[in-house]
Amino acid sequence: MTITRRLFVVAHPESRHHVEGRVGGWYDSELTERGLRQADAIAAELRRRIPASTSAEVFSSDLRRTWSTAEAIAKSLGAVASALPGLREKSYGVAEGREQSWLDERFVFPPVPEAPFDHGLRLDHVEGIDGAETRREAGARVYAAMDSVLARPATEQVVVTHGFAHSFVVGRWLELPLEAMGRATFAATSGCITELNEDDVFGNRTLRSLAAVYHLGDL
Structure with missing residues (x-):
């Protein structure tokens, strides 16, 4: 069985808002010095796992903490990062x-659904913060971005994103309907790599490894 496509999902490493105890979201904080070293470690790990003979594509959130990570990865892979x-x-x-x-x-x-599959309450839940996205709004945005990534005929792709958005990247890969994402979460930690595979026999999409951080060592 041959893998016809691999998608690596990276959650950006340590950022200034982490160490300063500030809310992230669209707040455009930069990587810390430690985060920059972690980005290099992520890039080296992806270079080890993606054959040098294969052309890889790199896509990233346009915020500075993800974009800096994506640039390190793209440089290591001999690719050009694209902002989404x-x-x-x-x-x-x-x-x-x-x-x-x-x-x-x-x-x-958010409330815990009382009836099975009654996830709309959570998707549309308002958290009491002016201007904040609902889970549905954020998820629909990430799903749309992933549609453009998955429409490309690439065999090796890297997506650099954030901890909350990570769940929706994985959910879209597994073709989970957005309505199922009211409770579904694929937990991520800073600097982690998730590997997703698609095979050439059944066309199955597999979550091969979730949120691995061994490549960071003692960083």
Whole structure:
């Protein structure tokens, strides 16, 4: 059985909003010095896993913390990174850039569905923060961006995104309907790599490894 396509999903490494305890979302923070070293480690790991004889495509959220990561990866792979704003993190509206405690004090948690598959309540839940996206709005945006990535006839692709958006990238790969993403989560950590495969026999799309961070070592 041959793998006809591999998609590597990268969650950006340590950013300034992480260490400063600030809300991320569309807040355009940069990678820390540690995050830059982690980006190089991610790039080296992807170079190890993607054959040098294969042309790889790199797509990224346009925010600085993801774009810096994507540039390091693209340089290592001899590729050119392409920015897709649709791969941005969920927007937290007026909370972005504020101290995390400010958001925590105002955040309204989504309900737990009482009936099976009643996920619309969570997808459309309003968190009490002006200007914040709902889960549905963020998910639809990421799904649309992934449609453009998956429409390309590439065999090796890299998508650089954010922790919340990571779930929707994986969900779109697995062809989960957006309605199923009210509760579905594929947890990510900073600097992780998720590998997704498609085979040439059944055309199955597989979640081969989720949120691996071994390549970061002690960084």
